[in-house]
Amino acid sequence: MADVVADWAEHLASSRGRSGATRRAYASDVRQLLLFLRDQGVPLGTAADLDPALTLPALRSWLGSLVTGGAARSTVSRRVASVRSFSTWAHRAGLLGRDVAARLEAPRAQRHLPEVLDAVQAAETMRTTELGAAEGDPIALRDRLVMELLYSCGIRVAELCGLDMDDVDTERRLLRVIGKGDRERAVPYGVPAERALRDWLDGGRPALTTSSSGPALILGARGGRLDPRTARRVVNEVTDATPGSPRVSPHALRHSSATHLLEGGADLRHVQELLGHSTPATTQIYTHVSAERLRAAYRGAHPRA
Numbered sequence: 001m002a003d004v005v006a007d008w009a010e011h012l013a014s015s016r017g018r019s020g021a022t023r024r025a026y027a028s029d030v031r032q033l034l035l036f037l038r039d040q041g042v043p044l045g046t047a048a049d050l051d052p053a054l055t056l057p058a059l060r061s062w063l064g065s066l067v068t069g070g071a072a073r074s075t076v077s078r079r080v081a082s083v084r085s086f087s088t089w090a091h092r093a094g095l096l097g098r099d100v101a102a103r104l105e106a107p108r109a110q111r112h113l114p115e116v117l118d119a120v121q122a123a124e125t126m127r128t129t130e131l132g133a134a135e136g137d138p139i140a141l142r143d144r145l146v147m148e149l150l151y152s153c154g155i156r157v158a159e160l161c162g163l164d165m166d167d168v169d170t171e172r173r174l175l176r177v178i179g180k181g182d183r184e185r186a187v188p189y190g191v192p193a194e195r196a197l198r199d200w201l202d203g204g205r206p207a208l209t210t211s212s213s214g215p216a217l218i219l220g221a222r223g224g225r226l227d228p229r230t231a232r233r234v235v236n237e238v239t240d241a242t243p244g245s246p247r248v249s250p251h252a253l254r255h256s257s258a259t260h261l262l263e264g265g266a267d268l269r270h271v272q273e274l275l276g277h278s279t280p281a282t283t284q285i286y287t288h289v290s291a292e293r294l295r296a297a298y299r300g301a302h303p304r305a
Contacts, residue, residue, distance in 0.1 A: 004047050005030055008089050016085075017181040021158075029082035036062045050095050059083060059104055073107045080106035116256040119263075121245045122151060126192065128242045133199065141196075141204030142218060143234045146226075148193040149175075150235065150250050154257035154275050155187060156180075157228045157250040164215040168197065179276035187274055258286040 009027045012018040018026070038044050040061075042053045066076050080101075087101030117125065129144035149160055159177045167176040173194055175187045189197070200218075210223030218226040228250075235250050248256075254275070261271050272283040 001034055001044055001047065001050070004050065004090070004095065005034075005086075007093075008086055011089055012085070017183075019158075019180055019182075022180075025078070026082040026085060029079045030086045033059075033062055033079075033083060036065065047095055050090065051097055054087070054090075054096060054100055056100050056103060059101060063104075077106040080104055115246070115248060115252050116259045117245060117248060117252070119260055121242070122256055122260065125239055125242045125245050126151065128238055129196075132238075132241075133196075136199075136203050138204040138207040139221060141200045142208070142226075143238065145193075145196040145200045145204070145218065146231055146234050147238055147253070148196040149189065150231075150253040151257050152190050152193045153177075153187045154254045154261075156254065156276075157231050159276075160250075161218065161226045161228050161231060163217040165217050166215065168217065170194075170197075177276065181278075183276060183278075185273065185276050255286070258283070262286050 005027050008030070009023045012023045012026060013020075034044055037053055037058060040058075042058070043049050044053055063076060063080065066079065084101045084104060087096060087099050087104075090096040091099040126147060129140075129147045133140040133144040146160065149155060150157065153175060155175070155177055156179065159179055162178060163175065168174075169176070173189050175189060177185050177187050179185060205217075205219060208219045208221065208223050212222075212224045213219055214225070216225035220226050220230055232250055235253060236247055239245050239247050258271055258275055261274070262268070268280060268283055271286065272280050275283060277283045
């Protein structure tokens, strides 16, 4: 069964273009399902055992155990997606007589408004990085660039860490970003990010470059490609050091970027393209954030609110 899951994970990479993180999460979900079935006394010694073992009642029993155990709706929804994908592949591969998970329904995920910085907090946070980089320390110059690109471009932290030197078009101020599903997009960056990039390339990156740096644009302290965990720590530390700003994650900077674009009058479809969302529905949540702020302003200022 381990070989079956590995073959499916390989299919997710080669045919579906799923990222490494998605493949690991999906494979973990299916392994948990198989362990649940085994604990229920279902024989799962070989791939031939999969067809009689994987039934719709068994899948519903597994999901029911997750709900009883307190799993969040988003977790259950993700595991439904994992099992649907596995079931479809196994049916096409001849391991299942029918696609048993096709009728499996996922719970409607709860939509939470993402935490965002307001425009003043964002400006103060960027000001903190500028002050830190004023003396030209290579790590401070790097941290400033990390914050500028995450906020001004709204890119994901994995996309940031994956940038190479030739992904930067300095003449047109564009980044070539490889997003989820290996989808490529061009993302513009502004004048403050241009200054941070120039300072990093002139005085920061050369000081950290080693034989292991390769083409990576942003480097860690030892010269290798910047790790996403380090980027998250940078964001935490910078926002902690900014008076009046809550501690946020890199993804919150992405949320902030999208919200401020919409509040400034940007078209929803343009924001969708910038963020690399495959559908407008994913971007739609940022309009809810802006509407909530509008309601808050109305309640606080209008005499008839």
